[in-house]
Amino acid sequence: MTQSIAVFGSAFNPPSLGHLSVLKRLTRFDRVLLLPSYSHAWGKKMLDYDARCELVSAFIDDSGLTNLELCRIEEAIATGDEAITTYAVLTELQKRISDAEITFVIGPDNFAHFHKFYKSEEITAAWQVLACPETLKIRSTLIRDRLASSCSISHLTTKKVATMLVDESRFKFE
Numbered sequence: 001m002t003q004s005i006a007v008f009g010s011a012f013n014p015p016s017l018g019h020l021s022v023l024k025r026l027t028r029f030d031r032v033l034l035l036p037s038y039s040h041a042w043g044k045k046m047l048d049y050d051a052r053c054e055l056v057s058a059f060i061d062d063s064g065l066t067n068l069e070l071c072r073i074e075e076a077i078a079t080g081d082e083a084i085t086t087y088a089v090l091t092e093l094q095k096r097i098s099d100a101e102i103t104f105v106i107g108p109d110n111f112a113h114f115h116k117f118y119k120s121e122e123i124t125a126a127w128q129v130l131a132c133p134e135t136l137k138i139r140s141t142l143i144r145d146r147l148a149s150s151c152s153i154s155h156l157t158t159k160k161v162a163t164m165l166v167d168e169s170r171f172k173f174e
Helices: 017-023 049-061 075-076 084-097 120-126 138-146 159-165
Strands: 004-010 031-036 069-070 101-106 127-129
Touching: 004 017, 004 084, 017 049, 031 049, 031 075, 049 069, 049 159, 075 084, 084 101, 084 120, 138 159
Parallel strands: 004 031, 004 101, 031 069, 101 127
Antiparallel strands: none
């Protein structure tokens, strides 16, 4: 039986309720794979990969959505510090789950620049691309800024993630 899989990549630096507002709209998919960036294509500074994966796992637990899964495929295919392309991720996922119908989920801000993605034409020829805006305009940057100002973030992310960010020093942003 063919699985429908949505691939939702993000820095998740940290996961926000903006991310969750997109994910709640992907319930028609059998599986939604959350892929934290292992090495960001545009050099974004991020928390350690393992720390972000822990945050994503807590975020999934809090979400109440049964089709969400943490996917660490970027780590598995990484070569040194080289950026990992969407094309490489989708190609590897298709090899590993050959009977899947894969849809790449992208925010409208990135969709406007999709033509700049490595092998964008090959991506659209092989897989579906779904532009899905968040319904809550809550960005990870806002969470980081509020943490830096010692302000509450409880209304910006899930309960477990907020607790981890506030209480555990390994989740501190530079």
